[in-house]
Amino acid sequence: MFKKPTLTTTLIVIVGFLTLCPVIMLLLGSFSADFVSFGQFTTIKYVEAYTDPDFAAILWNTVLFTGGSALVATLLALFLAYVNTRTDLPFKFIFKVIAIVPMMIPHILFSVSWVLLLNPSNGTLNRLLMDLFGLKEALFDIYTLPGMILVEGLLDLPIAYLIIAPAMSAFDVSLEESSKVCGASNLRTLMKVTLPVLRPAILASAILVIVRSLASFAVPSVIGMPGRIYVLSTHIYRNIATGFAADFGKAAAIGMSALAASITLIYVYRYLTSESGKFVTISSRGFKPTMIKLKKGKYPLFIVVGFLSFILILLPVMVLFYTSMLPYSMVPSAKAFAMMSWDNWTEVLSDPISLLSLKNSLFLGVVGATIGTTLSIFVSYVIVKVRSTASGILESLSFLSFSFPGIVIGVGFMWFFVRTPIYGTITALLIGYIATYLPYGIRPISSAFVQIHSHLEESSRVCGATPFYTMRRIVIPLLIPGIVSGWILMASMFLRELTLSVVLSRPGTEVLAVQILNFAEDGLWGPLSALGIIMIFISSILVIIAAVLGKKLSKMEVMN
């Protein structure tokens, strides 16, 4: 609808500049014999990285870990989204909030919570079960691949949920109705009609989760290392940490395989969803999503969903709260409860740096997410509606810095920003965040985009509206569910961003996550948990504001 090549080119230039620069720096670094990006040329880092005898086993673990997490996150998201958007389950709004809570928790904290719950020695849940059933051995061991998959899957659940739920709620019900009239049960309709039509959203979520878990470090280090299970990101860490002169070039060399994997995935995704017409579900005939009446199943299902949410999400958050009240890590006991106090909270809330970082993070969250979603809307447009080779390039570019393992990409940005005047400023953080987490905006928005029947846009064009007017009046209002998801994902991500912040943040530009990391490195779980809860609280407020605003916006179409 725009002069397509121009828009596409502009976006390629912007996005390319943002994401390519750090990656190019890393590429240079991986061929540089020195610790900086411009050193003497060498290929030794690649040779060392890829001739490591453990590499094959690590790749296999990585495949299992990322694939498993994607499966857990996507299945859970589908289940929750279906129940939340399509049935008359009581108190649905609670589950909507719960489904995105893990997005707000710093991943280290969530991982540690799970360790406290499910470690085989004295994990609280394990001990409870042992007492309950008189078992000799702990039932669960978190320090295993399934344990890692569970926790990473839960952490990435919000990503999957925020992509799948809007698609689910925009579904043209007559497609399901006709299936039922054809004699198909609810289940068959789900499997044969609903899920296949939702394929872009499901694939998008799976791919995003795979890419995210590929870059994830918290779960592999907190849960994987003690279990002696190494995946790509911990393997990279191991390579950096063995020696005081951390060699990020070599880490980048290893990271290139993650990058290759991500780009391949994106092309697979594009191929699988290449006929976008197949997934148009907001037909122009209007949609009235009807609710599946659960009737007698209502309360049993409520209990199941409630129980699931409680165990998987609320419990770890409660552990956090519990930890925040304690002077040091303790399993629940009379002694522990006797020692509870608000000390950690007062400490955190009176610490000027914590307060400054709170302010900075809030700024980055709100402003960054707003700029980020705006950019995402345009990029999604090109990706979904233009679908040329150039748009494929754009899509891959948008994933570039996102798909690099976290510990490396930060250094890439540092290598890049140090050559610009914004080095060490909050703007550097802002730009870095947006560049890295662009897919959080693009994914939900573009999967909402594919569902809009092109006639809706076209009729606006014929009515004399320019592309931008059409965008404002027609496309954006119809995209609101996706935009809200994108904004929430970005805002809550920026609020707890760690990997970039830890290299780019400087005195004066402290952010929450760096503060969290400092506490974590000093082993101060109490203040850490308190700060974590504060972050969850702030994120929740942002989420609520976004949701309310979104509802308003999608209704409010006559502005001047």
Add this chain to the structure above:
Amino acid sequence: AEKINFYANITAIEPIIDDFNSSHTPGAIYTRISTSKYLATVLTEFSAGKLRADVLQSPLPIMQILKEKGVLAPYKSAAAAGYPTWAQEDDSIIQFGIEYVAPIYNKDLVKPEDVPTRYEDLTDPKWYNKMVMPDPASHATTISWLVGMKEAKIFGDDAGWMKFLKGLAANKPMFVKSFGPTPAPIESGEKVLGISMPKYIISKAPAPLAWAKVDTLLGTPRGIAVAANASDPKAAQEFVDYWLSKNAMQLLASQVGEYVLAPGVFPPIDGISTVKVLPIRSLSDDEIRSWGKEFRKIFYEK
């Protein structure tokens, strides 16, 4: 005048900076950079001409690389007068403390009679599945520490050392990524014993932590130096002087639990003032990596 920029990997030093700022204007600001990113950050900024640091602090091996790259300015501080001679031999780097390592245990869960008194006690099978330590295959400080034990002949000959390693490995300690996460499992009782740092006894009080009183402790020395491009070298030198003063070192020991080289200053931990604390030789990264490989074989054996 600008504030003095202090890049450090040592943590929790706010009380010292505060104290400095209360008596000096314009004062100093502290930029905390973790060990793994220290060199990359400083060298990147340095090569781009944007190094902001006036004073740098990090583990000795990193300081030595920085010196090699020309990042450091020569300075011999008079404040280091009473320090051991090996700590002030270098013309730029002054060593002021040791990142000391010791067996730490949970005093609620380990009976007094079971508390190890020698490193060899850690190989007792009763600790099977009950220990935690940083990953000996990748964590540089831990690798150096293990090598340091060999070179300090803690176990007599190399065979004794190897026996210790094998015994330790046989107890299947849980590996974490660095010293930071070692105290938590001990506090919570998930494990009861670990190779960790005594400073946590101070910083994590009132957690039930104590150290097993072996007779020699080892650690990587910590160094401090003035940056070659310090915007105000005089002020930077003044900061280093202050840092090395008995006053500042006293704060570091008592508030953070650090082991310092200032004469007569000790952290308030029972038994530390009498134990031998030895600096570990600076290993080159190649050495660390090849030892890491060795240790991987020993510790990761199924």
Add this chain to the structure above:
Amino acid sequence: MEIRIKDLTRTYYSEGKQIKALDHVDLTIPANKIFTLLGPSGCGKTTLLRCIVGLETPDDGDIYIGDDLVFSKDKGLFIPPENRGLGMVFQTYAIWPHMNVFDNVAYPLQTNRTPKDKIRQQVVKALKFVQLDGFENRPATKLSGGQQQRVALARALVAEPKVILFDEPLSNLDAKLREETRKELRSFLTELKITAIYVTHDRIEALALSDLIAVMRAGKIIEIGDPKKIYFNSDDKFVADFIGRANLIKGKIEKQEGEHAIIASEIGSILALNSQGISVGQSAMLCVRPEFIRLAPEQGKQGQNIFSGQMESLIFIGEAYEGEIRIGDTLLTTTIEPTANIVEGDKISISFDPDHCFLLSA
């Protein structure tokens, strides 16, 4: 199978207003007949169909399919659509965009585990019926509107259900294909001995296809009857007007003459059928269909049911002209043979056959 509907009610709420989409509908649809629901847009036809098929839960009432109660408010019973065993063609086609034509049509058979070769055979037959043979592998998204509707038709027919419901299945077909499909549909449905419920707003379709027609208006069923009854002798003014073009002329009954009555109207006295038995002195409405107005060039002759007028407009619609004749203030619509030699502005004389104009109570 017979379908019985008792006191069915469905109300929607929108902007605080109630919309009675179904307003106490009582209806018996006889077995193995083609039953048509005819009515203007928005009168509730689709809603009624959706209640029968189980996609909409009525607020009140009972629905029986054959001997089975499938919905009852009082008994709290609701059989879901997949267990009602009906076939349906949707107004919006509801073709599954992720499947090709074959899979769309094969779907109802796949749900009940028909053997593969049987499926293929049935699908081919159904596609042939809707003239889409050869389109098996075309993705559903790459069909024109009409093609999509035919796929939907094939899908509903393929499993040969006992009752089949159509929601304006032919509205997107071109006239030629519509006519053919309508004919084939009729013979197919008759042959299958199936109960068909057909929603349309096309009166020709309704008249040509149906055994019985129910005319709906604003959520209510106004009249049920066979096509001729509805067309020639409706009891209701709205129905008479809706089922075909009708000229409605107001007047008062002057005299009864056997089955006929004389009505005094604005254009004069007219003799007409009075099958509703409206009594003398009452107001009534005369209904004359355009095709029953006879034309002749003006002859000045006056007589029973003969009037003079002027040709106001003529529109060519192929097989005939649609003409408007002015008599005083009254405009009458008429159909004029293509061969008639009349142009706009001509003075003409018209006559009504007393047996083909009828009286309705006003």
Add this chain to the structure above:
Amino acid sequence: MEIRIKDLTRTYYSEGKQIKALDHVDLTIPANKIFTLLGPSGCGKTTLLRCIVGLETPDDGDIYIGDDLVFSKDKGLFIPPENRGLGMVFQTYAIWPHMNVFDNVAYPLQTNRTPKDKIRQQVVKALKFVQLDGFENRPATKLSGGQQQRVALARALVAEPKVILFDEPLSNLDAKLREETRKELRSFLTELKITAIYVTHDRIEALALSDLIAVMRAGKIIEIGDPKKIYFNSDDKFVADFIGRANLIKGKIEKQEGEHAIIASEIGSILALNSQGISVGQSAMLCVRPEFIRLAPEQGKQGQNIFSGQMESLIFIGEAYEGEIRIGDTLLTTTIEPTANIVEGDKISISFDPDHCFLLSA
């Protein structure tokens, strides 16, 4: 404004096959006329419309709207739809689901910053025209199918564009409303002095509404002419068959008699118009429309254009019956007056008026 289309081509690719949706279309649409594209489903009508309006980029050719070149392959020119200043009604309505009726209709005016009260006035007028007054605040999703289509119509008309394009705008309206809307549309369009391009597959709509009809088939324009030309005297068999029900009888020309010719067919010799001038000895196709077949009870009489047959079937379609008459192996469709006293199975005699049956080259 006049619209000129030169050598327009648009090809789709699907499953490796080429679909020539537009196949070298040359066309001039005269200004201020109602121009209809008629053709069977899938023939490319929508595609042609979309090329004109700018939603589809043709593979080749030029398009002029008035004097402005809006698309030219050779010059690499493509004016986007919003700058072509056209109005359009989509086949799928394309009503924006997030807006209410008022906002949907007001939209085209809002894009060009019309003052608020002017907007309200125009919108009310447009809604009145489509009989949706009072629906202003109804959310677009809560409308029945026909109501949605009327909203789309109102939206296209509201800004009074110079050219307006319709893609089957009436197909979901009920017959009564369709007829009324069609009439009003016609007078409205004529009054507005607007160029209208109208896509339909409904021949009555095409005949009644159009000044000019272009019949399409498989991406090509086959014939253009005014309704009568197309209906009575088409040059093409396909067109003749498509534009109205037609009986096509094969035969060979035997003799020329002035404008007429005698054709020897399977049912006998027939005298018919030979305006294409097919020469003696050639094969030809006789086309007789149902309404030009005269019936009389069997009288045994034989003569020019008189044949004997039997009534095979009769379908009531309201204003008439559709009958099928068998003469030997030939089945002829005919329209029978509702008053005619004929039942299925009757022997009857039929006659063709030589001036109302015409010959087409086979």
